[in-house]
Amino acid sequence: MPIRSFREIKHNYRFTSEDEQRLAGLRAIMEEHADTVMSTLSLWIMGTAGTAKFFAEESRRQRVFVAHRQWFLELFSGVYDNRFYEKLIRIGRVHVQFNVDAHYMNRAMNIVKNACIDVLQSTEEAKEEFTNKIISLGKI
Numbered sequence: 001m002p003i004r005s006f007r008e009i010k011h012n013y014r015f016t017s018e019d020e021q022r023l024a025g026l027r028a029i030m031e032e033h034a035d036t037v038m039s040t041l042s043l044w045i046m047g048t049a050g051t052a053k054f055f056a057e058e059s060r061r062q063r064v065f066v067a068h069r070q071w072f073l074e075l076f077s078g079v080y081d082n083r084f085y086e087k088l089i090r091i092g093r094v095h096v097q098f099n100v101d102a103h104y105m106n107r108a109m110n111i112v113k114n115a116c117i118d119v120l121q122s123t124e125e126a127k128e129e130f131t132n133k134i135i136s137l138g139k140i
Contacts, residue, residue, distance in 0.1 A: 006085035019136040024078025
């Protein structure tokens with residue numbers, strides 16, 4: 001299966017420069033709440049039999065959870081270029097290599113997105129801008 005260009009993927013998602021700016025603008029608040037978001041994700045991982053067994057070894061758990069945090073913060077870097085895309089491809093290949101079920105990946109992304117929305121709800125913004133930020137989160 002040929003790999004699509006990142007430009008094409010961004011176009012298909014209607015991922016615009018405004019989305020990039022919104023996400024970059026969220027970096028400070030998401031960095032402030034990164035531990036909470038990552039804790040929410042790791043609690044789900046460790047509480048789910050299908051995923052927890054993979055993390056029985058403490059060193060693996062620590063290594064992966066540190067990588068999760070780094071990935072999370074990079075989502076708000078404001079830089080969504082081919083290097084960003086290639087890193088996502090590498091992450092995906094590792095998950096395939098370890099036979100991670102797509103269901104778990106989808107659920108994990110849903111958990112992260114919902115946790116980010118919870119963070120945004122603590123801000124006092126106009127409804128339209130709040131909605132636009134949620135839409136941008138969904139695209140990333």
